[in-house]
Amino acid sequence: MTEAQQNGGPTVRRLQLGARLRTWRTAAGVTREQAGYAIRGSESKISRMELGRVSFKERDVVDLLKLYGVDDQEELRRLLELAREANVPGWWHAYGDILSTWFQNYLDLEQAAELIRTYEVQFVPGLLQTDAYARAVILLGHPMAKPHEVDMRANLRMERKKVLTSSRAPWLWAVIDEAVLLRPIGGLEVLREQIGALLEACTLRNVRLQIMPFRSGGHAAMGGAFSILRFPDQELPDVVYIEHLTSALYLEKREDVDQYAEAIGRLFIEAEPPDRTPELLRRALRHLERDPNA
Numbered sequence: 001m002t003e004a005q006q007n008g009g010p011t012v013r014r015l016q017l018g019a020r021l022r023t024w025r026t027a028a029g030v031t032r033e034q035a036g037y038a039i040r041g042s043e044s045k046i047s048r049m050e051l052g053r054v055s056f057k058e059r060d061v062v063d064l065l066k067l068y069g070v071d072d073q074e075e076l077r078r079l080l081e082l083a084r085e086a087n088v089p090g091w092w093h094a095y096g097d098i099l100s101t102w103f104q105n106y107l108d109l110e111q112a113a114e115l116i117r118t119y120e121v122q123f124v125p126g127l128l129q130t131d132a133y134a135r136a137v138i139l140l141g142h143p144m145a146k147p148h149e150v151d152m153r154a155n156l157r158m159e160r161k162k163v164l165t166s167s168r169a170p171w172l173w174a175v176i177d178e179a180v181l182l183r184p185i186g187g188l189e190v191l192r193e194q195i196g197a198l199l200e201a202c203t204l205r206n207v208r209l210q211i212m213p214f215r216s217g218g219h220a221a222m223g224g225a226f227s228i229l230r231f232p233d234q235e236l237p238d239v240v241y242i243e244h245l246t247s248a249l250y251l252e253k254r255e256d257v258d259q260y261a262e263a264i265g266r267l268f269i270e271a272e273p274p275d276r277t278p279e280l281l282r283r284a285l286r287h288l289e290r291d292p293n294a
Contacts, residue, residue, distance in 0.1 A: 009090025011108035012231070014052035017082040019235035021064055022050040028068040038067045056083040095156045098149055102248045106241055109229050111163055113170045117264050118227040119212075121177040123185065124194055127161055128174070128201050128209075133194040134158070136186025141245070164204065173208045175267045181211070181284040192288055199281050202274075210271035211280045228260055 025035055025046075032046040039045075039060045048054045061083050065076055092099065092107045099107075110116065118125050123137055134157040138150055145153070163169060184191045201207050227241045240251035240260045251257060272280060
């Protein structure tokens with residue numbers, strides 16, 4: 001696996017390159033229409049490029065930087081390298097047969113993030129799932145999936161988890177609803193193993209896990225699960241990710257992101273503090289052992 005693949009894939013590279021080109025264009029006082037004309041394109045093409053929604057040709061990058069008056073050879077080298085890396089598939093490309101484009105984009109963002117804040121109301125977050133638990137969740141969403149497809153999806157989820165122990169591991173700050181600890185996804189043994197894995201995850205320096213107890217009543221995120229991803233590149237804005245059954249929603253507008261950031265901030269305050277999480281997980285295990293029909 002190349003360094004480019006480890007630090008994110010083509011989606012992130014396109015976002016980084018587009019943001020940098022937008023910065024240079026605005027600094028030079030060039031309109032999108034003028035920039036489009038310079039590369040034999042249109043204003044809308046420049047807009048899509050700057051938003052990271054299309055691929056880049058190295059020739060276009062060179063022509064745009066020349067138009068913007070950029071003569072820094074190191075900057076040119078860096079941006080051309082980004083353009084090349086934007087065409088390098090992520091490691092998840094091998095699972096392309098079972099992945100939709102919208103989820104491939106999420107994997108790209110997840111692998112490049114430096115901070116992932118997430119709230120889950122139904123399931124254990126994907127990055128913390130055991131193999132058996134992941135397979136049970138996969139079968140709930142894909143009840144007609146063939147065994148080899150379930151294997152591929154589960155293997156993909158186990159590969160995703162490796163980011164938490166990699167050399168550039170992100171911080172994961174997760175809040176899960178207490179119901180997750182009681183819902184026997186895959187059966188009681190699978191749930192027991194999963195809670196044990198959560199106990200182990202609490203020992204990782206870059207994982208902070210909190211439980212939202214039933215007794216808290218209503219809370220700031222009653223609308224459902226979501227994640228907020230932050231990136232080390234200052235030019236990339238935070239992204240809110242909300243997954244649906246057959247699609248996903250990505251929110252990047254500042255007002256939207258701020259609203260979700262405020263909501264998860266309140267969750268961190270309203271949930272049980274992180275230092276109580278191991279105790280609550282052990283309590284859940286004792287409950288399962290006392291009541292075999294839990």
